[in-house]
Amino acid sequence: MDDADVIVVGAGLAGLAAAITLQTAGLQVLLLEQADEVGGRVRTDEVDGFLLDRGFQVLLPAYPELQRLLDPAALDLRAFSRGVLVQGRDERWDLSTAYRDKATVASLARFAGKRPLDALAVGAFSVRDAVVDAARLRGATPRETGLELSRWHVSQRTTEEIFQPFLAGVFLDPDLTTSSKMFHLLWRCFVRGGAAVPANGMRALPHALADLLADDALRLSTTVESIESGAVRTTGSASPLKARAVLVATDGTDASGLLPSVSAPDWRGVTTWYFAAPDAPLHRPTLLLDGADGSLMNTVVMSEVAGTYAPPGRALIAASVPNTTFNTDVARTLLSRLYQTSTSDWELLKEYRIPRALPRMTANHLLTTPAKVAPGRYVCGDHRDTSSIQGALFSGRRVATAIAQDLTRH
Ligand SMILES: Cc1cc2nc3c(=O)[nH]c(=O)nc-3n(C[C@H](O)[C@H](O)[C@H](O)COP(=O)(O)OP(=O)(O)OC[C@H]3O[C@@H](n4cnc5c(N)ncnc54)[C@H](O)[C@@H]3O)c2cc1C
Incomplete structure (x- = not known):
């Protein structure tokens, strides 16, 4: 007798979304x-007493899959302010659209006065991305994001000072070679819903999804070693677990080890440092970008975004760069310049160097790939659709729907 209709390998966002979809379709699921x-x-x-996400990351409440699976309000989201602060080569720009104080309004007006074509271009594609059907953005001709920005007449200088550090944070792509389709789809979500984190840390999202599973559907601390016809072998277990279908929902590199026909993706890496400070160096939940030199650092006072991220009377600062070899002392010096304050009394709580953070998405990246890779074997995950929370959740649901159709047909 089978242990389940479907065994799902990996309880990341893709595996969780798949397991929920299969369960909703009336199938018995085992998520390992x-x-x-x-x-x-x-x-x-x-x-x-600090909450440290494993690498700085944000949730976009406008992600369609998030809204499909959960009520985002259940995550007790704390929002970042709209817009960014940018340390440019010659001046500092406050491009926050959330504040109406004199200094911010003056900075926005100065930017529009000095770079009117850039202000118009960004305004134009922001409105276009927010209002058109997402299918139109997905169907557009893909090109590298850097080329796409110049096609919209964004100047080289604004691209380098603002978009490069911003997208180095979002796609971990310092060269702006990511597909323009991804850029516009993501920009659409930023414009429509901004960015946020759950009060209890980013873990609240997978935890809320796991809560939707039947009690006996999830087995933690269980490693799948190999996949056979209609079965999986787990470490330390004498007999295989049997199922009508097996869905591999690991990251792309692990999937290529379990399924020979799947290729491992190229990865983009990131380093995030978390510092504790006695006082917040900036009293705003706003992302600050380094557009002045090649570091492409992005930083934010997390405790200003969500007070729950730090114990009372202390501040938590996150800083990230899109590579895994950046020197920590240099990062501290850069932070001192960005926040215009000494960082000598900041305590380094933890650094995360993550080489396998995001699968690279080139201009000709396929937005979707086949669900089934061999009889009874399926694969999902961000590497099969798009490299993001939205991409992982969508991939899990898409492939689970295909499995449910296959199993109910036979
Ligand atoms: C630092 C960082 C910042 C990010 N920032 C953002 C952001 O701001 N916004 C955004 O949208 N996206 C962001 N992302 C991307 C997003 O987090 C990922 O695209 C998404 O979480 C991938 O989910 P997944 O389920 O496809 O894979 P994974 O999360 O990698 O899940 C795979 C699971 O499979 C398990 N597994 C592997 N092998 C086995 C095995 N043999 N047996 C059993 N289990 C196994 C693993 O332990 C893991 O739990 C970020 C990613 C990182 C790392």
Whole structure:
């Protein structure tokens, strides 16, 4: 007798979304996860009363899949302010659209006065991306994002000072070679709903999804070693677990080890540092970008976004760069310049160097790939659709729907 209709390998966002979809279709699911907690790349550590997401990351409440699976309000989201602060080569821009104070309005007006074509271009594609049907953005001719920005007449200088550090944070892509389709789809979500984190850390998302599963559907600390016809072998278990279908929902590199026909993706990496400070160096939940030199650092006072991320009377600062070899002392010096304050009394709580953060998405990236790779074997995950929370959730649901159709047909 089978242990389940479908075994899902990996309880990241894709595996969780798949398991929920299969369960809703009336199938019996077994979700196997090698770690001691769900979430995959979306997890949160607690250190001395601080909440540290494993690498700075944000949730876009306008992600369609999020809204499909959950009520985002259940995550108790804390919003970043709209817009960004940018340390440019010669001046600092406050491009926050959330504030109406004199200094911010003056900075926005100065930017529009000095770079009117850039202001118009960004305004034009922001409105276009927000209002057109998403299918039109998906169907557009893809090109590298850098070329796309110049096609919209964004100047080289604004691209380098603002978009390069911003997208180095979002796609971990310092060269702006990511598909323009991805850029516009993501920009659409930023414009429509901004960015946020759950009060209890990014882990709240996978935890809320896991809560939707039947009690006996999830097995943690269970590593799948190999996949056979209609069965999987797990570490330390004498007999295989049997199922009508097996869905591999690991990251792309692990999937290529379990399924020979799947190729491992090229990865983009990131380093995030978390510092504790006695006082917030900026009293705003706003992302600050380094557009002045090649570091492409982005930083934010997390405790200003969500007070729950730090114990009372202390501030939590996150800073990230799109590579995994950046020197920590240099990062501290850069932060001192960006926040215009000394960082000598900041305590380094933890640094995360993550080489396998996001699968690279080139201009000719396929937005979707086949669900089935061999009889009874399926694959999903961000590497099969798009490299994001939205992409992982969508991939899980898409492939689970295909499995449910196959199993109910036979
Ligand atoms: C630092 C960082 C920042 C990010 N920032 C953002 C952001 O701001 N916005 C955004 O939209 N996206 C962001 N992303 C991307 C997003 O987190 C990922 O695209 C998404 O979480 C991938 O989910 P997944 O389920 O496809 O894979 P994973 O999260 O990698 O899940 C795979 C799971 O499979 C398990 N597994 C692997 N092998 C086995 C095995 N043999 N047996 C059992 N289990 C196994 C793993 O333990 C893991 O839990 C970020 C990613 C990182 C790392």
